[in-house]
Amino acid sequence: MSDNGSPLTITVRIQRFNPDVDRKLYLQDFKVAWQQGMTILDALHTIKAEQDGSLTFRRSCRHAICGSCAMNVNGRNMLVCEQPIKAHLNRKNEITIRPLPYLPIIKDLVVDRTTFWAQYMRVKPWLIPPENIPEKEFRMSPEEVAALQDAEHCIMCGACYSACTVVGTTKEYIGPHALLKAFLRVMDVRDSAPGERLADIAGSDGVYRCHTIFNCIDACPKHLNPTRAIETLRKLAQKRLAFEAARAERQKHLDKPVTSG
Amino acid sequence: MRIFQMQRWTAIALLVFLTIHMIVVHYPPFHIDFSRIAARMGDPLWKAIDIAFLAAVLIHALAGTHQVFTDFQRFSRLHRVHGIVMVVLGVVAFIYGTATILAFNPEVAAEAALHLP
Amino acid sequence: MYKTTGFVSFMLRRISGMALVLYLALHIIAIGTVNAGAASFDQAMNFLQQPVFKLAEIALLAAVVYHAFDGIRLLIVHYFDVTSYRQSMFYAVMVVSAILVIAGGVPIFLFMLETM
Numbered sequence: 001m002s003d004n005g006s007p008l009t010i011t012v013r014i015q016r017f018n019p020d021v022d023r024k025l026y027l028q029d030f031k032v033a034w035q036q037g038m039t040i041l042d043a044l045h046t047i048k049a050e051q052d053g054s055l056t057f058r059r060s061c062r063h064a065i066c067g068s069c070a071m072n073v074n075g076r077n078m079l080v081c082e083q084p085i086k087a088h089l090n091r092k093n094e095i096t097i098r099p100l101p102y103l104p105i106i107k108d109l110v111v112d113r114t115t116f117w118a119q120y121m122r123v124k125p126w127l128i129p130p131e132n133i134p135e136k137e138f139r140m141s142p143e144e145v146a147a148l149q150d151a152e153h154c155i156m157c158g159a160c161y162s163a164c165t166v167v168g169t170t171k172e173y174i175g176p177h178a179l180l181k182a183f184l185r186v187m188d189v190r191d192s193a194p195g196e197r198l199a200d201i202a203g204s205d206g207v208y209r210c211h212t213i214f215n216c217i218d219a220c221p222k223h224l225n226p227t228r229a230i231e232t233l234r235k236l237a238q239k240r241l242a243f244e245a246a247r248a249e250r251q252k253h254l255d256k257p258v259t260s261g
Numbered sequence: 262m263r264i265f266q267m268q269r270w271t272a273i274a275l276l277v278f279l280t281i282h283m284i285v286v287h288y289p290p291f292h293i294d295f296s297r298i299a300a301r302m303g304d305p306l307w308k309a310i311d312i313a314f315l316a317a318v319l320i321h322a323l324a325g326t327h328q329v330f331t332d333f334q335r336f337s338r339l340h341r342v343h344g345i346v347m348v349v350l351g352v353v354a355f356i357y358g359t360a361t362i363l364a365f366n367p368e369v370a371a372e373a374a375l376h377l378p
Numbered sequence: 379m380y381k382t383t384g385f386v387s388f389m390l391r392r393i394s395g396m397a398l399v400l401y402l403a404l405h406i407i408a409i410g411t412v413n414a415g416a417a418s419f420d421q422a423m424n425f426l427q428q429p430v431f432k433l434a435e436i437a438l439l440a441a442v443v444y445h446a447f448d449g450i451r452l453l454i455v456h457y458f459d460v461t462s463y464r465q466s467m468f469y470a471v472m473v474v475s476a477i478l479v480i481a482g483g484v485p486i487f488l489f490m491l492e493t494m
Contacts, residue, residue, distance in 0.1 A: 072380075075379075075380070075381060076380075077380070101379065101380055102380075162380075163380045164380075165380065165384075165385055165388055166332065168379075168380075169332045169333055169334065170331075170332055170333065170334040170337060171334060172334060172337060204264070204331060208264070208265040209331075209332075211388055211391075212384070212452050212455055212456075213382070213384035213385055213387070213388045214382065214383075214384035214461065214464045215380050215382055215384055215385060217461060217464070218382055218384070219380075225461055227455075227461050228459060228461045231455065231456055231461075234265075234456070235456075269453070269456075272449045272453070273453070275446075276446060276449070276450070279442065279446065283482075288482070288485065289485050289489070290485055290486050290489035291489075292423075292427060292493070293423045293427065294419075294420050294423055294424075295412065295416040295419045295420050295423075296416075299416075318402060319402075322395075322398065322399045322402050323399075325395050325399065326396070326399055329392060329395070329396065354403075354406055357406065357410060358406055358409075358410075360413060361406070361409050361410045361412055361413055364412045364413050365412060
């Protein structure tokens with residue numbers, strides 16, 4: 001029911017493409033009856049179940065943590081599972097859903113994320129622990145945790161990567177997702193190879209390719225800030241040796257926290 | 262990284278140089294002719310400033326063009342080629358531009374004034 | 379296309395940048411006429427001070443001013459943590475550029491009228 005009591009019908013406009021049949025992308029309209037609490041993903045499910053079983057899209061957890069359902073809704077990248085559909089309707093109660101931009105389309109709303117993952121692996125996204133691992137646990141001070149700027153909240157949904165204009169022009173760019181991960185590992189006091197990482201990302205495909213367009217911040221469903229991470233990495237890359245030395249000094253006593261003061 | 266740093270430093274230099282250039286050469290607007298420019302350029306300091314300005318603007322412009330080309334994947338295999346082209350262009354333009362700046366001499370201006378109808 | 383203020387600023391930066399590179403080439407060639415003597419320089423300057431070039435100069439001013447203030451914005455983003463003000467900074471650049479282009483363009487325009 002809509003606000004005035006009459007049933008609300010939503011027009012969901014979806015970009016379709018079936019590689020076996022279609023030569024061009026096209027938009028198809030579906031009518032869906034709105035229900036209380038309906039998310040965009042619910043609408044897609046309804047269409048797939050009741051109107052067109054061939055509609056293809058990725059989804060899994062429905063709780064904004066798996067990162068499968070990032071799509072381009074009305075020109076903005078978002079996780080469709082966490083967005084109430086009513087918040088994205090225009091005056092005619094229409095909503096336009098397209099696959100993530102700048103990436104090759106496999107079918108309908110599913111894109112090819114090969115370059116996304118290849119670039120991710122390029123920054124060695126895992127932690128490289130030091131040789132002297134503490135017996136009990138690594139201890140970090142609140143300041144050291146705060147310096148990570150919640151970058152570990154990233155769910156690898158690809159919203160930032162496919163919003164990035166630079167990715168649109170060249171797939172050689174490492175990309176905001178991987179640079180944010182590199183930032184997380186570089187800033188992490190438990191990581192023993194920050195110098196190596198900074199050298200890896202300081203090339204012309206890395207932090208210096210970013211043109212500070214901020215699309216990654218606008219797109220991130222977890223409210224992370226890849227642009228700020230990239231700016232930080234740029235600064236650190238210029239004083240790489242000093243940073244590496246400070247990290248080595250810090251890792252001499254990883255079993256107790258060190259405050260910055 | 263070097264290109265990025267170059268762009269940063271020449272950008273800051275250009276902010277200074279361009280402000281000077283705009284105020285001194287173009288405001289308030291007047292009819293530009295050789296003698297007016299040469300009168301100012303008689304001071305070797307102005308020549309030095311203009312040569313530094315030329316160097317900064319060439320670096321910024323050509324490095325910027327290089328970056329625009331690099332951003333397109335289809336040109337990326339030619340990265341080195343257009344990099345070398347930019348350096349050559351820059352050197353040629355710098356030599357030519359320096360010759361131009363040095364050609365503004367007040368003595369020549371005085372001479373030219375004699376020949377004016 | 380992912381259209382945001384950041385995208386617009388990037389495109390304007392690139393377009394104004396390439397326009398300025400072309401202008402720089404023309405500028406070096408035009409001023410280079412002095413190498414052939416003061417007379418040829420004055421001839422070139424007389425040609426370039428026709429009204430149509432004055433109008434082009436206002437467009438040039440717009441490109442220079444936008445490119446400069448966009449650059450200042452990027453320097454501020456690099457040296458200070460201001461990414462949360464990204465939209466306001468873009469609009470600030472547009473407003474300041476517009477004011478400066480008008481303030482600088484009016485004298486050029488008046489001068490053009492004078493010489494016509």
